[in-house]
Amino acid sequence: MDGVTATGVRATARIVARADGRGGTALPVLAGEGPLAPRRTRGSGSQARVVLVGAMSGPLGGDRFAVEAEVGTGARLRVGSAAATIALPGQTKGESRYDVRLTVADGGELHWLPEQLISARGSDLYVTTRVELARGARFVLREEQVLGRAGEEPGRLTSRLTVRVAGRPVLDQELACGPGAPAGWDGAAVLGGHRAVGQLVVVRPEFVRDPVAARMLGEGAALMPLAGPAVLVSAVAADGLRLRRVLDEALAVLA
Template identity: 40%
Template sequence: MYDSSLRDPDKLATGAMFAQARLSTVFSGRSSHADVLRSDGPLVLRKSNPKGAEPLTHRRTDIARVALAAGTAGPLGGDAYALDVRVGQGSTLLLQEVSAMLVLPGVGGEQSRMTITVNVEAGATFVWWAEPIIAAHRCHHLHDVRINLAADARLVLREEMLLGRHGEEPGDFSSRLRITRDNRALYDQRLSFGPATRGWDGAAVLSGNRAVGSVIVVNPDWSDTPPPAQPYDLSAVCAPLAGPGVAISAVAPDSLALRGLLHDGLNTLGAPWAI
C-alpha cells in the first residue's frame, strides 16, 4: 500500500500535488467488472472500450476494461501519485492508458514519484497495456511498481520509456518493476538514465537509443516447459524468468520502432499472446 504520510505538507514541495486512485475487480460467475473505481486530481480512472489489438483478451466482452487518464499535466517535480489495483479472484482486468505520461520538471528540481501496487488474486488475469512514459528535459522522477501474483494468476504487462521529447535530452528517471509470485521473487528490474547516471547512453547500455521497454508475460501453464531464450532481433530478446514467465526486452531509436519490437516478441509466443 502507498505510504499515506506523503500527504504531509512537510514531505511535499511547495505547490506539489498528491493524488491517489484505487481500482478493484470481481468475477460475477459470467463476467468481470470493476467494483471499486476511485480517483482524484490528476489520476482519472474510467470504464473503457477496446482500444485496439490486445494480447490474451482481444475481442472479449466478459472482462473488465478500465482506462487511466491524466487529469492534468505531469507529474511535475515534487508531485506524489499513487495507484492501488486489486484483481479479484477469478476476474480478468485490462488496464489501458489514454495517452503517454509526460514527466515534467518542478520549479525547484524536486523529485516526482509514481507508486503503483497491484495484487492479482487466485485464478485472476491482469493485462496492463500501458502507454509510454516520457522523461522530459530536467525532470527528476521515481517510478515504482510492485506486483504480487497468486500462484495460478496470469499477467501481461507492457512498459515503455522514452528518453526526452523530440530533439531534447532526457531528465533524470529511475524506475523499478518488482513482480512476486506466491510471495516469491519472479522479476526485479531497475532502470536509471539521465544526466545523474553515468554511462547510461553508452554502447554497453542503450548505445544512443532513445526508447527502451519490455513486455512481461507470466503463465502458470509454463511451469514445466517455459519458452526458451530467443534473441529475435539485434536489439531485442525474449528470455525466460526463474518461474513460468518470460521477459521480452528491447531498445530502439524511437517509440514506433520500440513498439514494433515488443509486439514482435509477443508474436513469437503464438496464440493467445500474439497481437
C-alpha cells in the same frame, strides 16, 4: 487523499476487479483523485477494460502519484491509458514519484498496458512498479520509456520493477537514465545510444510445464525465461514508435 502542497500534488487511483458470478468482471472500486481518473470502457467477453485519463500535466517536480489495481479470483482486467505520461520539471524542485501496485489472485488475469512514459528535459522522476501474483495468476505488463521529446535531451528517469509469484521474487531490476544517473547508462552495455527502452513481463501457469527458450527477437530485443511461470522481453529502439512495434511482435510470439 489528493491535494496540492508546497512540495507538489498528491493523488491516488484505485481499481478493484471481481468476478461478477455471471461469467464477467465487475469493478466494485474505480476511484481517482486529482489528475488520476480511471474510466471504464467497453470490455471484451469476460474482460473488463479501464483507461487511465490524465486530467492535468505531469507528474511535475515534487508530485507523488500512485495507482493500485487488485484483481480477484476469476476476474479479468485490462488497463491502459488515454495518452503518454510526460514527466516535466515543475516550480517545485526535487524528485517526483509514480508508484504502481498490482495484485492478482489465483485464477485472476491482469493486462497492464499503459502508454509510453516520456522523460522531458529538466524532469526528475522515480517510478516503482510492484507486482504480487498468486501461483495461478495470469499477467501481462508492458513498460515503455522514451528519453526526451523530439530533439530534446532527457531528464533523469529511474525505474524499478519487482515481480513476485506466490511470494517468491522472479524479477527485481532498476534502470536509471539521464543527468545524474550512474556513468555508462547510454553506453553499449545498456542503451547503446538508443532513445527508447522497454520490456514485457508475461506470467502464465503453463510456462512451468512448457517453458519458453531464451532467444533474440531481432535487433535490440531479447526474450529470457525467468524463474517459475514468467518470461521477460527487454528491448531498445531508436524511438517510441519502433519500440512499440518490437514489443507488439514479441507479445504475438508469446501468444
